[in-house]
Amino acid sequence: MNEIDALIKIFPKLMQGSGITLLIAVVALLVGAILGLLLALGRLSKNWFIDKLCFVYIWLFRGTPLMLQLLFVYYILPKLFPTFTFDQMLSAYIAFSLNSAAYLAEIIRAAIQSIDKGQMEASKALGMSYAQAMRKIIIPQSYRRLIPPVGNEFIMLLKDTALVTAIALPDLMKITNGQVSATGSTFMFIPAAIIYLLMTTVFTFFFERLEKKYSVYE
Amino acid sequence: MSKMIKMENVCKSFGKLEVLKNINFEVTQGEVVCVIGPSGSGKTTLIRCLNHLERITSGQVFIDEELVDARVKGKDQLKVSHKKVSEICTRLGMVFQRFNLFPHLTVIQNVMQAPLLVKKTPKAEAEKYAMELLVKVGLEDKKDEYPSRLSGGQQQRVAIARALAMKPEIMLFDEPTSALDPELVGEVLEVMKALAKEGMTMIVVTHEMGFAKEVGSRVVFMDQGSIIEEGLPAEIFSAPQHERTKAFLNKIL
Numbered sequence: 001m002n003e004i005d006a007l008i009k010i011f012p013k014l015m016q017g018s019g020i021t022l023l024i025a026v027v028a029l030l031v032g033a034i035l036g037l038l039l040a041l042g043r044l045s046k047n048w049f050i051d052k053l054c055f056v057y058i059w060l061f062r063g064t065p066l067m068l069q070l071l072f073v074y075y076i077l078p079k080l081f082p083t084f085t086f087d088q089m090l091s092a093y094i095a096f097s098l099n100s101a102a103y104l105a106e107i108i109r110a111a112i113q114s115i116d117k118g119q120m121e122a123s124k125a126l127g128m129s130y131a132q133a134m135r136k137i138i139i140p141q142s143y144r145r146l147i148p149p150v151g152n153e154f155i156m157l158l159k160d161t162a163l164v165t166a167i168a169l170p171d172l173m174k175i176t177n178g179q180v181s182a183t184g185s186t187f188m189f190i191p192a193a194i195i196y197l198l199m200t201t202v203f204t205f206f207f208e209r210l211e212k213k214y215s216v217y218e
Numbered sequence: 219m220s221k222m223i224k225m226e227n228v229c230k231s232f233g234k235l236e237v238l239k240n241i242n243f244e245v246t247q248g249e250v251v252c253v254i255g256p257s258g259s260g261k262t263t264l265i266r267c268l269n270h271l272e273r274i275t276s277g278q279v280f281i282d283e284e285l286v287d288a289r290v291k292g293k294d295q296l297k298v299s300h301k302k303v304s305e306i307c308t309r310l311g312m313v314f315q316r317f318n319l320f321p322h323l324t325v326i327q328n329v330m331q332a333p334l335l336v337k338k339t340p341k342a343e344a345e346k347y348a349m350e351l352l353v354k355v356g357l358e359d360k361k362d363e364y365p366s367r368l369s370g371g372q373q374q375r376v377a378i379a380r381a382l383a384m385k386p387e388i389m390l391f392d393e394p395t396s397a398l399d400p401e402l403v404g405e406v407l408e409v410m411k412a413l414a415k416e417g418m419t420m421i422v423v424t425h426e427m428g429f430a431k432e433v434g435s436r437v438v439f440m441d442q443g444s445i446i447e448e449g450l451p452a453e454i455f456s457a458p459q460h461e462r463t464k465a466f467l468n469k470i471l
Binding site for chain 1: 308318331381
């Protein structure tokens with residue numbers, strides 16, 4: 001029963017760790033979605049320079065490991081530019097947001113491009129500007145198509161947050177690892193796995209509901 | 219009567235393919251011009267060049283005797299701002315072969331969206347006018363449905379109402395009945411006939427020869443990017459002058 005006692009004792013810490021895990025994933029998804037939308041619109045822009053600039057961003061952040069990006073923001077950036085010195089939590093927010101923006105940009109771009117081009121033509125023929133057509137006609141139609149891949153991205157993010165162990169943030173994984181080394185028992189991995197599963201399950205259902213909500217017109 | 223539309227020496231190429239060859243074309247207020255011809259003859263491109271959905275390669279386009287596009291070999295001779303294009307589009311209503319209704323908006327939202335967004339019409343007013351238009355096309359009871367719940371004929375009638383909501387001076391129809399099941403063609407043509415009777419200036423790209431005969435004030439026959447022959451429907455259908463017109467009419471009538 002030692003393990004159960006240990007679990008009960010460590011439980012509040014596990015919950016705190018789960019909070020950090022969730023917080024990073026949610027912030028990264030929201031900030032990443034806004035940045036990703038801008039990047040996607042940039043990739044669709046007729047302006048050669050903007051298109052290439054966004055391409056390079058996506059190329060850089062998808063082409064290097066997230067772990068490396070995280071370490072870069074936390075350890076290397078302050079050495080290069082002392083103004084950019086962030087604490088662990090903010091470093092995690094920044095690295096995860098910048099990284100998920102690159103993935104979300106490609107998801108959003110693909111969703112926008114999958115909308116029938118007759119929609120843009122009809123909007124323009126009615127006198128709408130490109131921006132008006134995007135905002136009111138094209139992007140709202142892309143929501144439903146966005147939800148499955150964005151849900152997927154979120155679940156990946158949620159699990160990838162375990163990487164913050166590298167900058168000593170006490171997330172769910174870090175707490176678990178600490179407990180395992182302290183007690184020498186690997187039992188603690190089981191509750192951690194269950195908590196991760198619970199979190200991803202809740203969000204899987206959430207995204208399914210969202211998809212249904214946006215399917216009313218089909 | 220004023221010239222609503224004038225195209226002068228208009229050419230349009232897609233890469234090496236010449237779709238329009240030196241087109242000279244005019245439409246006077248109140249006319250219903252039916253453009254007929256085999257597929258690939260450039261009929262659709264002709265009307266799409268009017269609202270800048272396609273840019274002409276060379277020539278000049280006038281709307282209401284105002285120069286709205288002038289190009290030589292694909293180079294602008296006249297600076298046309300986005301704002302100007304938008305303004306031109308509000309004067310030209312367009313109905314597409316595949317309706318292109320906005321699937322995420324209800325019927326009445328489809329009709330109201332552009333007046334709200336482009337003309338900044340107050341909501342109550344836009345809604346009132348949208349309802350009037352839905353009554354006109356016989357779909358007031360469908361106002362809260364999504365387009366996917368409507369038949370093709372109903373969708374096209376909503377599309378006509380949507381275009382009319384901007385109070386256009388000219389209506390462009392791009393094969394409005396070609397994507398419809400045969401039994402749904404009639405209801406759309408009825409709406410178009412009613413519109414013509416009200417004196418709306420219309421350019422109708424169509425394969426409906428019956429409609430062209432009955433409603434058209436002029437028929438334009440196009441083939442391989444050129445206007446081959448034009449005249450009163452009675453003349454074109456009973457006594458076509460040109461061999462290609464005869465061959466085309468023989469094939470379809």
